[in-house]
Amino acid sequence: MSIKVVIKKSTYFDSVSLMSLSTKANQIAGVEQAVIAMGTEMNKEVLRNVGLLTPELEEAKSSDLMIVVKAETDELCENAFTGIEELFTKKGETKGASEIKYATIDSAAKSIPEANLAIISVNGAFAAREARKALENDLHVMLFSDNVSIEDEIALKQFAHEKGLLLMGPDCGTAIIGNVALCFGNAVRKGNIGIVAASGTGSQEVSVRIHDFGGGITQLIGTGGRDLSEQVGGIMMLDGIKALDEDEATKVIVLISKPPAPSVEEKVLAQVKQCKKPVVVYFIGGKEEAVLAAGGHFAKTSKEAALKAVVLAGANEDEINKRALNWPLIEEVRAKLTAEQKYVRGLFCGGTLCDEAMYIAMETFEDVYSNIQKNPDYKLKNLHVSQAHTFLDMGDDDFTNGKPHPMIDPSTRIARFLEEAKDPSVGVILMDFILGFGSHEDPVGVMLPAIIEAKKQAEKDGRHLEILGYVMGTDLDSPKLEDQVGKLMAAGVTIASSSTNAGLLAREFVGKGA
Amino acid sequence: MSKINELFSNKIHAINVGIEFFKDDIIKQQGSATHLEWKPPGGGKPELIAALDRLENAALAEKIEAANKLAVERIIQSQPMLVGFDQAINVVPGMTKTTILHAGPPITWDRMCGGMKGAVTGALVFEGLAKDIEEAEKVAASGAITFSPCHEHNCVGSMAGVTSASMYMHVVKNKTYGNVAYTNLSEQMSKILRMGANDESVITRLNWMRDVLGPMLREAMKIAGEIDLRLLLAQALHMGDECHNRNNAGTSLLIQALTPYILETDFTKEQKREVFDFVASSDYFSGPTWMALCKCALDAAHGIEHSTIVTTMARNGVEFGIRVSGMPGNTWFTGPAQKVVGPMFAGYKPEDSGLDIGDSAITETYGIGGFAMAAAPAIVALVGGTVDEAIGFSTKMKEITTAENPNVTIPILNFQGVATGIDIRNVVQTGILPIINTAIAHKEAGIGMIGAGITYPPAEAFEKALLTLSERIS
Numbered sequence: 001m002s003i004k005v006v007i008k009k010s011t012y013f014d015s016v017s018l019m020s021l022s023t024k025a026n027q028i029a030g031v032e033q034a035v036i037a038m039g040t041e042m043n044k045e046v047l048r049n050v051g052l053l054t055p056e057l058e059e060a061k062s063s064d065l066m067i068v069v070k071a072e073t074d075e076l077c078e079n080a081f082t083g084i085e086e087l088f089t090k091k092g093e094t095k096g097a098s099e100i101k102y103a104t105i106d107s108a109a110k111s112i113p114e115a116n117l118a119i120i121s122v123n124g125a126f127a128a129r130e131a132r133k134a135l136e137n138d139l140h141v142m143l144f145s146d147n148v149s150i151e152d153e154i155a156l157k158q159f160a161h162e163k164g165l166l167l168m169g170p171d172c173g174t175a176i177i178g179n180v181a182l183c184f185g186n187a188v189r190k191g192n193i194g195i196v197a198a199s200g201t202g203s204q205e206v207s208v209r210i211h212d213f214g215g216g217i218t219q220l221i222g223t224g225g226r227d228l229s230e231q232v233g234g235i236m237m238l239d240g241i242k243a244l245d246e247d248e249a250t251k252v253i254v255l256i257s258k259p260p261a262p263s264v265e266e267k268v269l270a271q272v273k274q275c276k277k278p279v280v281v282y283f284i285g286g287k288e289e290a291v292l293a294a295g296g297h298f299a300k301t302s303k304e305a306a307l308k309a310v311v312l313a314g315a316n317e318d319e320i321n322k323r324a325l326n327w328p329l330i331e332e333v334r335a336k337l338t339a340e341q342k343y344v345r346g347l348f349c350g351g352t353l354c355d356e357a358m359y360i361a362m363e364t365f366e367d368v369y370s371n372i373q374k375n376p377d378y379k380l381k382n383l384h385v386s387q388a389h390t391f392l393d394m395g396d397d398d399f400t401n402g403k404p405h406p407m408i409d410p411s412t413r414i415a416r417f418l419e420e421a422k423d424p425s426v427g428v429i430l431m432d433f434i435l436g437f438g439s440h441e442d443p444v445g446v447m448l449p450a451i452i453e454a455k456k457q458a459e460k461d462g463r464h465l466e467i468l469g470y471v472m473g474t475d476l477d478s479p480k481l482e483d484q485v486g487k488l489m490a491a492g493v494t495i496a497s498s499s500t501n502a503g504l505l506a507r508e509f510v511g512k513g514a
Numbered sequence: 515m516s517k518i519n520e521l522f523s524n525k526i527h528a529i530n531v532g533i534e535f536f537k538d539d540i541i542k543q544q545g546s547a548t549h550l551e552w553k554p555p556g557g558g559k560p561e562l563i564a565a566l567d568r569l570e571n572a573a574l575a576e577k578i579e580a581a582n583k584l585a586v587e588r589i590i591q592s593q594p595m596l597v598g599f600d601q602a603i604n605v606v607p608g609m610t611k612t613t614i615l616h617a618g619p620p621i622t623w624d625r626m627c628g629g630m631k632g633a634v635t636g637a638l639v640f641e642g643l644a645k646d647i648e649e650a651e652k653v654a655a656s657g658a659i660t661f662s663p664c665h666e667h668n669c670v671g672s673m674a675g676v677t678s679a680s681m682y683m684h685v686v687k688n689k690t691y692g693n694v695a696y697t698n699l700s701e702q703m704s705k706i707l708r709m710g711a712n713d714e715s716v717i718t719r720l721n722w723m724r725d726v727l728g729p730m731l732r733e734a735m736k737i738a739g740e741i742d743l744r745l746l747l748a749q750a751l752h753m754g755d756e757c758h759n760r761n762n763a764g765t766s767l768l769i770q771a772l773t774p775y776i777l778e779t780d781f782t783k784e785q786k787r788e789v790f791d792f793v794a795s796s797d798y799f800s801g802p803t804w805m806a807l808c809k810c811a812l813d814a815a816h817g818i819e820h821s822t823i824v825t826t827m828a829r830n831g832v833e834f835g836i837r838v839s840g841m842p843g844n845t846w847f848t849g850p851a852q853k854v855v856g857p858m859f860a861g862y863k864p865e866d867s868g869l870d871i872g873d874s875a876i877t878e879t880y881g882i883g884g885f886a887m888a889a890a891p892a893i894v895a896l897v898g899g900t901v902d903e904a905i906g907f908s909t910k911m912k913e914i915t916t917a918e919n920p921n922v923t924i925p926i927l928n929f930q931g932v933a934t935g936i937d938i939r940n941v942v943q944t945g946i947l948p949i950i951n952t953a954i955a956h957k958e959a960g961i962g963m964i965g966a967g968i969t970y971p972p973a974e975a976f977e978k979a980l981l982t983l984s985e986r987i988s
């Protein structure tokens with residue numbers, strides 16, 4: 001066995017590029033294990049765990065690039081390094097050699113006067129500083145990074161507010177500005193509906209549904225999940241509403257969030273009351289009265305939010321295919337499940353999709369557990385063991401700490417799926433597949449072998465395993481929505497037509513004795 | 515219209531920091547995006563980020579900007595004139611018969627690298643302070659010799675920088691600000707004292723320089739009065755030199771300016787012929803001249819309170835040291851001298867190389883040398899690559915500098931001025947280190963030059979400077 005280590009001092013690559021390089025490096029013939037990573041404590045811990053942390057690597061700094069290869073022979077090791085060098089240089093060739101490169105936001109902003117927005121996705125420890133630099137340079141900011149302190153968030157948002165700039169985030173993964181989807185987003189028709197959302201996949205879902213119902217959007221402003229907390233006070237949602245209210249192209253405004261802190265809800269609804277335009281409010285698990293009192297339009301589900309928005313924006317409700325629940329199908333599935341198969345297991349990439357399905361289940365069942373449950377009694381005690389009805393947001397920090405999001409790397413979800421499929425008390429496994437910019441290039445394809453295997457095993461054990469899939473995307477997205485749905489159906493997966501319907505179907509499938 | 519509403523109606527042009535495919539997706543959607551070559555500031559060290567943050571406090575930042583503006587203005591507005599040549603003992607402040615000046619930050623005899631020791635012992639023999647190299651080593655170690663950095667005597671010295679009392683110096687006066695800078699004469703290339711060689715041929719050449727070349731140049735300049743060096747430098751860049759490792763054009767221009775006056779001196783035709791042959795023997799004759807010009811301009815910018823502009827980069831073969839304008843006097847911030855990477859003379863291997871040495875990085879501090887690589891496509895082999903890469907080096911240095919010098923421009927970059935005024939804040943923020951073109955001396959005494967290439971200062975020197983200044987500036 002041969003191990004070779006190379007440390008490149010002060011050589012920075014972002015973790016996503018390194019991951020893709022690592023993956024390719026592991027495919028080089030003869031490689032037993034290859035790691036290409038920055039010398040952070042976390043990465044060193046990973047190496048320690050696999051027995052590859054040499055004293056040399058222990059000395060590596062977080063700004064150093066570590067390359068470690070384990071192979072059968074020295075020769076194979078050397079070959080692998082040649083291959084890895086090629087991977088690095090290949091990347092360089094695709095860029096024009098004389099393209100001007102900038103190292104800082106300051107220098108880029110100074111040299112590119114038309115620049116109007118900064119997208120920041122560096123490690124959270126450095127993100128606030130970069131965001132501040134962007135604001136100082138009069139750039140709007142989409143702050144994708146997470147692990148930014150709430151103090152920094154407040155300071156940045158106040159600064160942005162004073163300067164009249166947007167500060168979307170931190171931990172903001174979705175926006176559509178001027179018809180361009182930023183970070184994670186779907187290809188959605190241009191229209192007259194504006195969205196302000198404290199929820200990434202929730203806003204993606206509403207935008208996709210609006211498109212599906214024939215509508216389109218003007219702007220989708222993400223605020224980051226903490227914007228409506230007591231401390232932050234909804235600074236960006238308030239500014240976002242104001243801007244959309246003044247935007248000529250926008251006729252209807254949709255607000256999306258988990259339930260805000262009460263004092264913030266008051267502020268937001270006060271702003272809604274001021275609006276010249278109709279406002280649809282979809283606060284997951286929220287109450288209707290306050291919204292109506294503020295003159296807003298209440299939506300209980302993402303689907304309802306989209307439908308109301310489209311109608312308020314001028315569509316004829318009778319002409320919309322509302323994709324009603326398929327009751328005969330529900331009866332059919334109920335008949336196939338045994339009395340023992342009582343539970344829903346939801347394995348989600350999208351946090352808000354998980355939340356919506358969970359709230360729908362909670363309307364009928366009491367024993368609904370999750371890693372994102374607000375009620376501590378129903379918060380999953382052991383993350384790795386499901387109980388009763390369990391809805392997992394696999395994009396939450398619990399699962400992503402040190403790992404990429406399941407929208408990019410589905411490996412954690414595949415393993416969990418195979419576990420759930422073995423459980424005889426499980427009636428339905430519900431999964432979302434997210435298409436669009438930033439997502440995996442074939443989210444269905446990577447899951448498919450596991451689905452086929454699980455179906456076979458269940459059949460062998462003499463039970464029906466109902467797998468319910470929801471593919472979130474529009475007919476303009478890549479990969480093709482139609483192809484992804486087709487592959488799932490061919491494997492015997494039932495397809496839900498929306499996030500809302502996915503939750504309702506899952507609940508109803510196991511809802512026999514209820 | 516509010517800024518947010520402006521964003522809605524304008525085309526998206528994003529600056530992307532971090533995950534690169536976000537940029538690609540925006541371009542797919544007909545937006546524009548620029549991806550940054552970003553590194554964690556200060557290499558991710560919290561104390562450095564805190565120092566950067568502290569200096570960004572609006573009130574402090576304003577003071578620093580004003581100080582730096584003044585510092586850079588003084589660098590750019592300096593007009594260094596060659597006004598004479600004379601022996602060090604006659605002109606260099608603080609020079610004595612037993613003083614040996616050396617390159618880089620202060621260093622003691624016992625810590626000197628092989629090349630510098632070779633040059634010191636050779637100089638002691640040349641000065642008659644020892645009868646041979648063996649005895650010179652004893653003299654050097656005896657405590658009877660005063661060692662001092664060139665920079666602390668208004669001087670700069672190539673490579674080992676070793677300068678003794680009877681050596682002839684350039685005298686360069688700043689017409690704008692009045693300060694004076696000095697530097698030794700070029701011994702031309704290869705087996706020479708400043709590279710650590712010290713055999714009889716080296717001493718013989720030094721004797722001739724002291725007895726013929728130096729006095730002839732002194733007399734010529736008495737007739738000439740003054741020669742505008744900045745004008746010559748600007749022309750040399752237009753003619754393909756970066757004036758650190760390539761001096762072909764600069765040397766022609768300088769000797770062209772001196773020739774009429776040399777002809778007027780009282781020396782014999784044979785002696786004049788010897789001088790012209792010597793200048794023609796390599797193209798390095800003007801190398802030290804530009805160093806003195808740079809030193810003269812940068813000294814005018816030193817000692818401006820609150821300024822974060824680098825006024826010196828110099829190495830003694832063991833340590834790399836910088837001085838910063840806002841730390842007046844001779845405060846050095848140091849880190850270990852680095853390897854120089856580049857082509858080597860046949861027969862030598864990288865392990866023969868001494869570490870980075872010499873005051874010549876004063877040229878990069880001013881904005882030429884490695885910073886002006888785009889002007890000198892003929893020597894791109896030094897960077898191991900292409901003209902595009904050379905252009906890349908010159909444009910990249912703008913990330914760490916404060917201004918462009920309109921008096922010294924690069925044709926291929928549409929006559930943009932050279933990047934001027936290295937700001938330690940920018941270096942620490944970006945992780946981009948100044949690029950330095952330089953020669954490689956053998957690590958052992960007595961051998962001399964074995965190659966040339968590029969190197970970078972240790973980040974440590976800039977980090978220490980930043981930490982100290984962030985406490986000093988209030």
